[in-house]
Amino acid sequence: MKLEGKKRIWSEYQKEIADDHYYYARSCIRQNFFPASETIFLRIMQQELGKDIKDDARHTTCTGIAYHSDLVPFDTTMTVVARLFSLMTEAGYENYAPSCITSFGLYSEILETWEHHPEIEARVREHLWKSTRREFKKPKNLAHASDIVYKFRHRIAEKGKYRLVNHKTGEPLKVVEHIGCHYSRMFPHKGVGGAEYPYVLVGMIEAWGGEVVDYPERRHCCGFGFRQYLVKSNRGYSISSSRKKFESMEPFKPDMIITNCPGCPYFLDRWQYAISEMEGKTYGENGNGIPVLTYEETAGLVMGYDPWDLGFQMHQVSVEPLLDKIGVPYDPYAKYLGVNGKFIGTPEHPEVLKVY
Amino acid sequence: MKNVIVIGGGVAGMESSAQLADMGYQVTLVEKESKLGGHVDQWDFLFPNHRPAREIIDSLKQRLNYKVEVKLGTEVESMQRNNGQYAVKLNSTEVLHADALLLASGFDLFPAQKKEEYGYGIYNHVITAADLEEIFRSGNLRKVVSGNTHRIGIVHCVGSRDEKVGNEYCSKVCCVTGVKQAIRLREALPEYEVFNFYMDLRMFGRYFEDLYREAQEKWGVQFVRGRVSEASEDVKGNVVVKVEDTLAGRPMKISLDLLILLTGFIPSKGTSRLGDLLQLEFGSDRFLKPADEHLLRNHSKLEGVFLAGACTGPRSIAETITDARAAVLEIAAFFRDKVTVHE
DSSP states (O other): OOHHHHHHHHHHOOOOOOSSOEEEEOOSSHHHHSTTHHHHHHHIIIIISOOOEEEOTTOOOOSHHHHHTTSSOHHHHHHHHHHHHHHHHHTTOOEEEESOHHHHHHHHHHHHHHHHOHHHHHHHHHHHHHHHOOOOOOOSEEOOHHHHHHHTHHHHHHHOSOOSBOTTTOOBOEEEEEOOTTTTSSOGGGSTTTTTSOOHHHHHHHHTTOEEEOOTTTTSOOSOTTHHHHSGGGHHHHHHHHHHHHHHHGGGOOSEEEEOSSHHHHHHHHHHHHHHHHHOOOOSGGGOOOOEEEHHHHHHHHHTOOTTTTTGGGOSSOOHHHHHHHTOOOOGGGTTBOTTSOBOOOOOOOSSSOOO | OOEEEEEOOSHHHHHHHHHHHHTTOEEEEEOSSSSSOGGGGGOSEETTTTEEHHHHHHHHHHHHTTTEEEETTOOEEEEEEETTEEEEEETTSOEEEESEEEEOOOEEEOOGGGSGGGOTTTSTTEEEHHHHHHHHHHTOHHHHOOSSSOEEEEEEEESSSBGGGTBOSOOSSHHHHHHHHHHHHHHHOTTSEEEEEESOOOOOSTTHHHHHHHHHHTTOOEEEESOEEEEEEOTTSOEEEEEEETTTTEEEEEEESEEEEEEOEEEOHHHHHHHHHHTOOBOTTSSBOOSBTTTBTTBOSSTTEEEOGGGGSOOOHHHHHHHHHHHHHHHHHHHHHOOOOOO
């Protein structure tokens, strides 16, 4: 592997990322799957970096999942997105920062469509006006939340307590990065690093001390693939996609996986359990799985936040072996205490995959 | 005596310069590189008869001896027409005068790194056909292959017939080059399997089809109809490629010791620059456009400016030599008749 070759490509795909004043659009599903991620992002942005970021309770789905599942037509999707832009305009912001990769891809697709077809934009403006009496300005800057963390990765490293390094050996942790399909595959220039060798997560891993693993199935889908999972009879495709990735990354002995998409960490995390039950196979060391973290959770880990405030107790694959490697202290007895300090119960332990 | 300036010292420029000098014209050959020979000078053996490329270059150089003034390491900075003559200013500040100009500025190879998904310049064992020729010449082939998989892949149409990179044209010679290189690999590394991944094979030239049959029947080269979608590197450093076998109707994933990219032709930077300097027309493929695609293939739209070789599109060596000779006859006719090409 020649790093210079990748650096040349990375230098060709740089994008403008606003420095402050963001309108944050949460994901439909992330608060259920990895509930602390978005909260951690806001905490880092507001409390650690002193940025102005609007978390607006009025916004809705962008319809992305339904759109990509052929359930919602494009005109409806564009009108819903136009309403979201109108909320941003009303709140006095110009920089739109979605949490979800599918949303980011969809916003990019819509803005590109409007640029090439102003008549469609005019039609959507009319739809929005007729249905809500709302108007909007298009965002001046569209950056996915992972772009923003990438932008401030060195400041996070400076402020952080921990690095992605094995504290016993001093060796960098081997980190698999998985990028959501809709981040840059449709519009390579809208993603940091382009489509084939995206840099957005690589940049974070490098800045935080880890070593990136490039493995043959790096570009392969996580397994969500919308209808691969949403249609129950297709779920074999979903788990086989995830399995293909695990089999491919296993020889590199990764310490962790970092993702920037709502669906990817969910499927890469949960399917490790399902595969262990179906095939008796685990992909980490000593019967453990490979911990799967969102980039916000990883940033929070670097910052030194309490692991249970990062929501690691909601992961299927236990994160404790990773915490031990980095040297992050944690109270195992506090793992299943709710925010009110009361015990919320321990989930049933699987038979093959080790959980703590 | 009439003067001709030939710009470009590859096969087309060398052949036309020698022919023009033989016909009694005063010829100056201007080449930006420090030596003559162009791309062919980098090649090892040629299709379809495995002839050493060196023979062609040596023969052409020999014919230039003493008859043609050769200016190496020299670039044209500007060209102006005054009183039926062209004043050509060189980067050496020298100004030459000519009654006719012959552009033989050729092609560049498509930069393989633009097909990012193939990982050229990133993965250690992804090379181009031109790199392979250099390896053949150096005799280091065995040092380049790791011996992990005993398989080598050759990808056709890299940067040709590809809307994604904006090159919709066929580069003509890559198919037969892939067949030639596959045979050479099997000769040199008999324990290796060689796979050619192709869209369709365009064996247009004499003996090309024979070479294709020989590759299959004598050398067991495997031809897989399908485009490689991506390459990556496994933990041992092997190249892993994904390709759809469209005849078998199923996807393939295969690990290789070496992946060779058959990069196509693009207009050389020199061709584009000379065309801009003279305000010549370009085709949709961005190569120079002749005055007439059938009848005046070596004429530009400008009186006294002629075209030869791959500056007007991809060509084999044999075609380039024929084209260079045709251009020489057109120049001779121009001097004889002073034929004017009207726009």
